[in-house]
Amino acid sequence: MSGPRTEYPYTAGRPVSVWTSLHYFNIYRLVVASVFLLAVAFYPRTSGLGSQSLTLFVWISLAYWLVAIFFYGALKRLRIAFNRLLTLQVAVDILAITLMMYASGGEKSGLAVMLLVVLAAAGLVGQGRLALFYAASATVAVLFEQTWRFLNFGADLADFVQAGILCIGFFATAVSARLLARRVIANEALARQRGIDLANQLSVSERVIRDMQDGMMVVAPDEAVRQWNPQAEMLLGVRAPARPDLASFSVALASLYRDYRKGAREQQLASLRVAGSGTLLRVRFVHAGESGDVLIYLEDMGRIQQQAQQIKLAALGRLTANIAHEIRNPLSAISHAAELLREEKRTEGQARLSRIINDNAQRLERLVRDVLELGRRDRMAQEPIRLDGFLESFLDELAMREETDRSVFAQRADADATLFFDRTHLNQVLWNLLSNALRYCSRMPGAVRIEVRESIPSGRVELHVIDDGAGVDEEACGNIFEPFFTTHSKGTGLGLYIARELCEANDASLEWVGNEPGAHFRIVGRSQQWREDRNEGNGQD
Structure with missing residues (x-):
């Protein structure tokens, strides 16, 4: 906490610090004048003051x-330029002291x-100006x-x-004060600029910490949490109090922190399972310097694994796309040859072999087509689609x-x-979802329901896409969106994976809701009105 500060509403374009120095100069003048009055009041003869004319x-x-x-009293009210006011005061000082000296x-x-x-004092307060x-x-x-x-009085010439x-x-005093004042001005400007730079750096650091995807906490040796970002609260699933300690965020994290302090290492890694949500976090402790504070970084292992999986799948997608291009031409030749064999009059065994060749060639063709479709997920042209008419023609x-x-x-579906x-x-996306629903449903009227909300x-x-089939097996529900995972003998295992990837490319999501009793899938996207409102908001920003 800082003490009370003297404020000057009129600064005449000069820094407030200069007027503060002048304020202290006025206090000095008042003290000196008071000492002179007290000296002649109590010791008129022995003080030596006024010896010639008391x-x-x-x-x-x-x-x-x-x-x-x-x-002293009128400093805040005199609307005079600083140099004029200082010159007036110094002139009064010189005149008064000279007369008292006489x-x-x-x-x-x-x-x-x-x-x-x-x-x-005048040279320092005036920062060197007019000192000479x-x-x-x-x-x-x-x-x-x-x-x-x-x-x-006929004084001696030696005087x-x-x-x-x-x-x-x-x-000599004036020159020294001027040189010292120049150094003071340079140091003050440097300190002011460094203060601005430090404030900007702190602002940028706070913004970076607040927008970090990982959680970050600054913890004192007594486990008091000095600083944290919103991501730390979200990962730990808590709402921090006004003056939190580490245990108020997580008791398990506080225990890991104590173990780290005992080990006295520069940094340390640990794992933490969040109670309630079950989220697995990677915790990294880093010594923050001589203050004894410790930086704690919280990383969501699920997000890290998902990023690694995305990188792996991206590399796999590029590889399979290249392979698909290479095998498509010979595959077309095989399919064409199989069709020619079927047209010839062959024995039953040879006809069956031709059908096997043709069926597997068609399966490979579907696989190639799906892989190539996945490679085109980022080439899109979004537009508002009225679902009522679109679904009617699509079905x-x-x-x-x-x-x-x-x-x-x-x-x-609503008409609008x-x-x-x-x-x-x-x-x-709908072709993949409805083909799967049609494959497992009873094919009775209304067996597959498509609802728009x-x-x-x-x-x-x-x-929503809901069928009346047996639903998704509980053991398979966690893998249904994985590439090349299928429970059908003629499936490629890419249908649901491609559907989800295409939804994400369009700022939408595809999820399995559950069994009712058949499989229930839901696409969650945005309307045209929402997109227009967001664009207007960005334009106003």
Whole structure:
């Protein structure tokens, strides 16, 4: 906590610190004037002050004291430029001290030393400006006083030597104060700039820490948490109190922290399972410096594993896409040859072998087509799609291609429900989902239901695909979106994986909801209105 600060509403374009220095200079002037008054009030004869003219000294001291009070009280109210105000005050100081020096017998009284203090203070307060002018003014005043004394009282000429030496001291003090003031100005500017740079660096650091994907905490030796980011609260599943300790975030994490402090290592890795959510975290302790604080980094192992899986799948996708291009031409030749063999009149055994060749060639063709489709996930053109009309034409085409009755599919969608999606991608996603549903359903009327639910306030559009089959086996539910995982003898294992990838490419999600009793899948996307509102918000930013 800092103490009370003197504020000046009118700064005349100068830093507040300069006016604060002038404020202390006024306090010094008031103290000196008060000491002079008290000295002549209690020790009029023994103090040596006013030895030549006590009456003049008393009146000058009283006037100097009143002026000092005026300068001290009126500093906040005088709307005068800084240099003019300082020059006025220094002129009053030189005049008052010179007159009191005259009333006390000249420079031999020792009061001339007070002028050195005034010049040094003025040079520092004014930061070097006009310092030589003040020294020249003091020199003129002292020489005038000495000349007046010589003409009226017949003073010794040797006193002029002492006065000259004193005046040389005035200029030496002024020059020294100017040089020192220049250094003070440079240091003040450097400190101000470093303060700005430090404030900017702290602001950037706080923003970076707040936006980090990993959790971060700064913990003191007594386990008090000095700083943390919102991600730490989210990963640990807690809401921190006002002045938290580490145990208020996680008791297990506090135990790991104590173990780290006992080991006295520079850094250490550990694992932590969050109670409740079951999230596995990797905890990294790093010594923060001589303060004894420790940085704790919290990383979601699930996210790390997912990123590694995405990198692995991306590399696998590039490899399989290249392979698919290479095998597509010979595969087409095999399929064509198998068709030619079927047209010839062969024995039953040879015909069966031809069918086997043709069926497996078609399966490989589907696999190649799926792999190539996966490679085109990022090439899209999103547009608003009215789901009612789109589903109607899509289901007619699917029923014709699969040679099934149209009544197997039951459709329910609002006429105005609109999904922002790439049309080709949506066609592929629904084809994969509904082909699977058709494969496992009873093929009775309404066996496969397609429902569209739109939430206008949130901008969410949900498209549900539900069949009346046996549903997804509990042991397989965790792997149904994995590539090349299939429970069907003629499946490629890429249908659901490609469908989910295409949904993510369109800022949507595909998830398995459960069994009702058949499989229930849900696509969650955004409406056209939501996209327009977001674009307007970005434009306003």
